[in-house]
Amino acid sequence: MNKILSIGAVVVLLLFNACEKELNQVPFSQATTETFYAIPNDFIQGTNAIYSNLRTYPDRLLNLSETRSDNLYAISDGGVRDWEGINDFYKNLSTNPYIEEAWATNYNGIYKANVLLGQIEKNGSIITDEVLKKRLEAEAKFLRAFFYFDLVRIFGKVPIIDKVVTANEALAIPRSAVADVYKLIESDLQFAVDNLPPVYTIAADRGRATSYAARGILALVYMTKSGPTYDIEGPGLASNEWGKAYTLLNKIVVDNKYAFVSNYADIFSYSNENNPEVIFDVQYNTGSNPVTGATFPWLLAPDNWFTSLGKPVQGGLTIRPISNSLLSAYPANDTRKAFSIQNGYTGTGGVVETRSFFKKYIDLTKVPxxxxxxxxxxxxxxxxxxLMLRAECVLNGGGGDVATEVIAPINQIRARAGLTVPLVTLTIPQLMEQRRLEFAGEGLRWHDLVRSGLVTTVIPAWDAADDIENKMEPFTKDFVIYPIPYNQINLKKDLYTQNKGYN
Incomplete structure (x- = not known):
């Protein structure tokens, strides 16, 4: 994929992909947007620029979803860290850099998508290949929807900006109702479903969104909408669209373009990228200048562990410990636990660390x-x-068969993890626990709890059991979403009202 770095007034397009799979790269100035789109390839470069805003998406999931959830007890032992307020449900989070980043990066991506879409409308005749033109429009709309969906899950109501506007015009755009934001998201994703290719035959195009990726994200949108409202203006609208989601997910399964990888570790192997499990991913190009590799692998791991092994300091600083709740949730012989979790280590100077942390994405032979x-x-x-999202739809009455589309695939997933005793029944809470074990360390847990309605019972129970240092604030339903960043609240008086429950 790609990343944009601002250097003075120049925006550098870093079109990055994984390892040797590079999309391209080219610099351009924002001031020359009108003249930049002169040949068809310029529109491809403009599309690639939108992908660049996905670079920090994994970090955001780990900081705002994994750390917020009951998977981590992120109490720092080395000074106040930005993640502590996320973990502890502080009310004064409006200046938290993780929250500011979520707003800024998503809207930067939306801006780039709007620029591309505006140029296709204005100068699209330059692209004589109608299939390519539709594909680029669909990619831009897929990504715009992706960014808006991220915003809705984090902040609830947000401003709808579906075209390029000036700074002064933006100051007149209020936050829109969540239902209205979803209308744009659904429209964009449906266009992507209808106009994106199912696969890309050129290796350099790996990492671009496909029609199947659009189906999967649209299904998750319907499922998130179907979650409870919690009586707040958050992502859940209790819309009961499980059937729509089921149809989209079932299409992915029955078309048989993807496959279940038999060995769990192989899904995340550095030498097995683009394996049959992967429907959509953020891809990185390493060894480039400027640097466009990933940062998420070390985010939850402490620096002292790396240095004790003779590896360079990474930036994880102190440990973000895994919660006792998660550690005790794994059944005996579950191979996912050993693969995903480092159970302590002996650090520099012989200091023994007994707490556990995630190592899921770390290959110690590949430390850069x-x-x-x-x-x-x-x-x-x-x-x-x-497979697991489809099972969730079935259990919520969205259609399908419990025996073949819930019990069978869940037992297949468990068997891959070394759990030989099959389940014969499954409830929504039990399914969420199975998802917890499967996706631990991948940043999905908080959103799963919110969507399923379990967050208001699971989090308080976890707090009571695991908060041994008495650092966490009492959980309220207002904390299903985050505060609007203060730097946005402060742009113009009364333009935005802060989300309830936050200072």
Whole structure:
């Protein structure tokens, strides 16, 4: 994929992909947008620029979903860290850099999508290949929807900006109702479903969104909408669209373009990227200048562990410990636990660390010299997720068969993890626990709890059992979403009202 770095007034397009799979790269100035789109390839480069805003998406999931959930007890032992307020449900999070990043990066991506879409409308006749033109429009709409969906899950109501506007015009755009934001998301994703190719035959195009990726994300949108409202203006609208989601997910399964990888570790192997599980991922190009590799692998691991092994300092600083709740949830012989979790270590100077942390994405033979240049992709949507999301739709009355589309695939997933005793029944809470074990460390847990309605019972129970240092604030339903960043609230008086429950 790609990343944009601002250097003064120049925006550099870093079109990055994984390892040797590079889309392209070209610099351009924002001031020359009108003249940039002169040949068909310029529109491809403009589309690639939108993908660049996915670079930090994995980090955001780990900071705002994994850390917020009951999977981590992220209490720092080395000074106040930005993740602590996320973990502890602080009310004064409006200046938290993780939250500011979520707003800024998503809207930057939306801006780039709007630029591309505006140029296709204005100058699209330059692209004589109508199939390519539709594909580029569909890619831009897929990504715009992706960014808006991320915003809705994090902030609830957000401003709808579906065309390029000036700074002054933006100051007159209020936050829109969540239902209205979803209308844009669904429209964009449906266009992507209808106009994106099912596969790309050129290796350099790996990492671009496909029609199957659009189906999967649209299904998750319907499922998220179908979640409870919690009496707040958050992502759940209790819309009961499980049937729509089921149809989309079932299409992915029955078309047989993806497959269940038999060995869990192989899904995340550095030498097995683009494996049959991968439906959509964020891809990185390493060894480039400027650097465009990944940063998420080390995010939850402490620096002292790396240095104790003779590896370069990464940036994880102190440990973000895994919660006792998650550690005790794994059955005996579950191979996912050993693969995903480091159970302590002996650090520099012989200091013994007994707490556990995630190592899921770390291959110690692949540690780069630069901590921002890890050579591993982040899987946004994988086939196992589709199977489990479809099972969730079935259990919520969206159609399908419990025996073949819930029990059978869940037992297949468990068998891959070394759990030989099959389940014979499954409830929504039990399914969410199976998802927890499968996707631990992948940043999905918080959104799963919110969508399923379990967050208001699971989090308080976890707090009571695991908060041994008494650091966490009492959970309220207002904390299903995050506060609007203060730097946005402060742009114009009364333009935005802060989300309830936050300072």
């Amino acid at each position: 010299s630069s901590r921002v240049d890890w050579p591993i992709n982040y899987i946004v949507l994988r086939y196992t997720d589709v």
